[in-house]
Amino acid sequence: MSKRFSQFLAPVLRKLERYEITPADRDAFVALPFMRKPFAAGAHVVREGDRAVSCCVVLSGFCIRYKIVASGARQIVAVNLPGDFVDLPNALLGTAVDNVQMLTSGEIAFVPASAIDEITLRHPGLQRALWLNTILDASIFSEWIVNVGRRDARTRIAHLLCEFAVRLRENGQLEANSYTFPMSQEQIGDATGLTAIHVNRTLQALRGSGLIRMEKRSVIIEDWDGLAAAGDFDPAYLRFACSVSGSHDHSVGQSV
Amino acid sequence: MSKRFSQFLAPVLRKLERYEITPADRDAFVALPFMRKPFAAGAHVVREGDRAVSCCVVLSGFCIRYKIVASGARQIVAVNLPGDFVDLPNALLGTAVDNVQMLTSGEIAFVPASAIDEITLRHPGLQRALWLNTILDASIFSEWIVNVGRRDARTRIAHLLCEFAVRLRENGQLEANSYTFPMSQEQIGDATGLTAIHVNRTLQALRGSGLIRMEKRSVIIEDWDGLAAAGDFDPAYLRFACSVSGSHDHSVGQSV
DNA sequence: CGCGCGATTGAGCACTATCAAGAGCAGTGG
DNA sequence: CCACTGCTCTTGATAGTGCTCAATCGCGCG
Numbered sequence: 001m002s003k004r005f006s007q008f009l010a011p012v013l014r015k016l017e018r019y020e021i022t023p024a025d026r027d028a029f030v031a032l033p034f035m036r037k038p039f040a041a042g043a044h045v046v047r048e049g050d051r052a053v054s055c056c057v058v059l060s061g062f063c064i065r066y067k068i069v070a071s072g073a074r075q076i077v078a079v080n081l082p083g084d085f086v087d088l089p090n091a092l093l094g095t096a097v098d099n100v101q102m103l104t105s106g107e108i109a110f111v112p113a114s115a116i117d118e119i120t121l122r123h124p125g126l127q128r129a130l131w132l133n134t135i136l137d138a139s140i141f142s143e144w145i146v147n148v149g150r151r152d153a154r155t156r157i158a159h160l161l162c163e164f165a166v167r168l169r170e171n172g173q174l175e176a177n178s179y180t181f182p183m184s185q186e187q188i189g190d191a192t193g194l195t196a197i198h199v200n201r202t203l204q205a206l207r208g209s210g211l212i213r214m215e216k217r218s219v220i221i222e223d224w225d226g227l228a229a230a231g232d233f234d235p236a237y238l239r240f241a242c243s244v245s246g247s248h249d250h251s252v253g254q255s256v
Numbered sequence: 257m258s259k260r261f262s263q264f265l266a267p268v269l270r271k272l273e274r275y276e277i278t279p280a281d282r283d284a285f286v287a288l289p290f291m292r293k294p295f296a297a298g299a300h301v302v303r304e305g306d307r308a309v310s311c312c313v314v315l316s317g318f319c320i321r322y323k324i325v326a327s328g329a330r331q332i333v334a335v336n337l338p339g340d341f342v343d344l345p346n347a348l349l350g351t352a353v354d355n356v357q358m359l360t361s362g363e364i365a366f367v368p369a370s371a372i373d374e375i376t377l378r379h380p381g382l383q384r385a386l387w388l389n390t391i392l393d394a395s396i397f398s399e400w401i402v403n404v405g406r407r408d409a410r411t412r413i414a415h416l417l418c419e420f421a422v423r424l425r426e427n428g429q430l431e432a433n434s435y436t437f438p439m440s441q442e443q444i445g446d447a448t449g450l451t452a453i454h455v456n457r458t459l460q461a462l463r464g465s466g467l468i469r470m471e472k473r474s475v476i477i478e479d480w481d482g483l484a485a486a487g488d489f490d491p492a493y494l495r496f497a498c499s500v501s502g503s504h505d506h507s508v509g510q511s512v
Numbered sequence: 513c514g515c516g517c518g519a520t521t522g523a524g525c526a527c528t529a530t531c532a533a534g535a536g537c538a539g540t541g542g
Numbered sequence: 543c544c545a546c547t548g549c550t551c552t553t554g555a556t557a558g559t560g561c562t563c564a565a566t567c568g569c570g571c572g
Contacts, residue, residue: 067402070488075406077398089395089493092388097395097493120387124380131376131387132348134394139345139353141397142333146323149404149449150331153560184518193405198560200520232326237345237353409528440550454528456552513572520567530557540547 009109011083011171012057019129028123034111039063039102041182046087046100054110055091058084061106062182065098066190076191077141079103079164079183081171088134091116104182139237148193151232153202156192158231161212161219166235178220206230265365267339267427268313275385284379290367295319295358297438302343302356310366311347314340317362318438321354322446332447333397335359335420335439337427344390347372360438395493404449407488409458412448414487417468417475422491434476462486 009030016029036059039045045056045063058080065078065086077098080086090096091113120127140163147156164181168174185203186196194202206212211227213220221227265286272285292315295301301312301319314336321342322332333354336342346352347369376383396419403412420437424430441459442452450458462468467483469476477483484490 065398067398069402069406070411071406071408073406075402077401089391089398092391093492093495095492095495097495098398120384121380124377124383127380127383127387128376131383131390134387134390135345135348138390138394138397141394141401142321142323142345142354144401145333145397145404146325146331148401150325150327150329152327155326185520186518195561196518197520197562200518201560204520236349236351239349239351239353442550451529452550453530453552456550457528460552515571517570518568521565523564524562526561527559528557529559531555533553535552536550538547538549540545542543542545 009057009059011059011081012109014171015083015133016126016129019132021125021129025123025126025129028119029126032111032115032119034109034115036107036109038107039105041102041105043102044099045102045108046090046096046098048096048099050090050096052087052090052094052096052113054112055088055116056086056100057109057111058082058086059107059109062103063100063106063108064103064187064191065100067098074190075193076187077144078137079191081167081173082106083171085130085133088130103187136238143237153192153194153198154205154230155232156194157188157199157202158206158211158227159233160188160192160231161221162228162231162233162235163238164219165221165224166238170238177222177224178218180217181214181219182217265313265315267315268365270427271339271389272382272385275388277381277385281379281382281385284375285382288367288371288375290365290371292363292365294363295361297358297361299358300355301358301364302346302352302354304352304355306346306352308343308346308350308352308369310368311344311372312342312356313365313367314338314342315363315365318359319356319362319364320359320443320447321356323354330446331449332443333400334393335447337423337429338362339427341386341389344386359443392494399493409448409450409454410461410486411488412450413444413455413458414462414467414483415489416444416448416487417477418484418487418489418491419494420475421477421480422494426494433478433480434474436473437470437475438473 013026013029017026039061046052048067060082063080063086064076065080066074066076068074086100087096090098120130143163147159151159165174165177165179168179173179183191185199189196189199192199203214207214209226209230211221211223211230213222227233269282269285273282295317302308304323316338319336319342320332321334321336322330324330342356343352346354376386403415407415421430421433421435424435429435439447441455445452445455448455459470463470465482465486467477467479467486469478
């Protein structure tokens with residue numbers, strides 16, 4: 001049974017194991033009750049104001065978290081990949097403060113908040129892993145604040161593309177400096193605080209500079225060093241996606 | 257001895273106790289080894305790239321975390337009040353990825369990361385409190401992304417002022433809708449992604465609308481409902497600054 | 513074939529940045 | 543007591559990055 005579960009939980013376990021959990025922690029995690037549910041691209045997993053009694057984990061596909069401001073504009077605050085815990089704040093708060101939407105079709109696991117509650121008190125090592133995971137999320141958040149707050153459009157978008165490259169590489173979803181990237185230009189705009197139109201023009205410029213190519217929904221990084229430079233990108237803030245204590249080489253292509 | 261420590265740690269304990277830790281957790285926390293160090297206003301506590309072997313906790317005063325982008329511009333990603341844990345990411349990463357600077361003079365406690373490491377594994381309830389605290393930080397981060405990403409200058413600044421009002425109220429540092437606010441207009445700009453000049457003009461407009469008054473380094477909120485409306489402010493994302501499970505009334509003045 | 517969504521292009525505008533300069537104020541040292 | 547310095551706030555004029563509005567195009571799909 002635990003074997004069957006771990007089949008779906010594989011991306012999650014891969015993530016947790018970066019934090020060096022013990023086999024006992026791992027077994028306890030795998031024995032956690034949860035419910036799997038498939039979602040179509042664009043479907044909402046959680047809406048602001050919903051009562052949240054369980055915590056969502058991405059099993060496959062991409063999803064985003066966003067908020068709507070008074071003017072009606074939307075801001076994406078996070079993009080979550082397989083293995084990510086999506087809405088710890090919502091689950092622990094009891095009420096969702098943001099919206100969770102699928103970017104692609106995919107499966108979400110719902111774990112009762114009470115079960116998380118209980119297991120983390122009995123397995124401090126597991127709680128540690130989840131805590132570190134939250135700290136990484138916070139580190140990404142803070143970099144996004146910098147991105148939308150103080151960088152121009154070209155730099156913002158280049159930075160976003162670099163971040164995905166590194167995160168997908170950690171997830172084993174990057175090959176030969178290209179990755180599938182299921183965001184429309186409007187969604188890229190919502191993530192970077194720009195309009196879709198300006199994103200369009202900026203992407204053209206990035207392609208024109210020979211930094212990237214785009215085919216359908218995939219990005220090919222043609223010049224990693226150039227893109228990282230254009231995006232003012234230093235992967236240090238993503239470092240412990242990989243290991244708590246380790247000092248790893250994190251460049252995607254060559255050095256940064 | 258634990259009594260002497262708790263005198264300095266009072267703001268920290270007040271914060272942790274919101275998460276309902278046990279007396280044993282509390283005692284263990286108070287027994288943590290730490291070093292106190294006073295800093296002058298403007299002094300740096302940590303600089304990007306520093307080796308980080310301990311975790312900083314604000315005992316008194318305000319401090320900020322910021323990063324510098326390629327163009328030389330600065331973005332403040334967080335303002336920390338007494339009781340806040342400042343740089344968990346840095347401590348756990350081993351190397352600082354952002355800068356920590358005092359906004360006012362104040363005292364910082366340095367707790368060895370190894371001690372945090374050890375105590376949290378032995379006291380899951382305490383780890384829970386720290387984890388929840390990190391989740392709250394992340395929640396604030398994500399709201400800041402929305403703020404700088406999709407709101408105009410007037411809304412951004414009004415939102416910032418509202419957030420401080422609520423957070424300071426939680427800390428008992430707000431009286432009669434006024435609080436000391438030690439940020440210069442340039443620093444407000446660095447926190448909101450604006451220039452100091454534009455902050456100046458926007459603050460004038462806010463004052464002109466009768467929403468706030470400013471005296472020296474303090475803010476008086478003259479019309480809470482108006483300011484909250486102008487700032488598109490909903491305190492839900494700060495909710496569990498107060499309690500994990502509770503549903504509290506969080507309005508500062510009247511309802512929001 | 514019509515429909516809808518996303519990408520693209522053009523023109524004009526607006527919000528915010530930049531540049532420049534002056535004023536008020538606190539601290540410092542002669 | 544009075545320059546002198548530095549910082550913050552303030553104001554004006556100008557420029558620019560990115561937004562708004564509007565329309566076209568390409569493509570997958572029922």
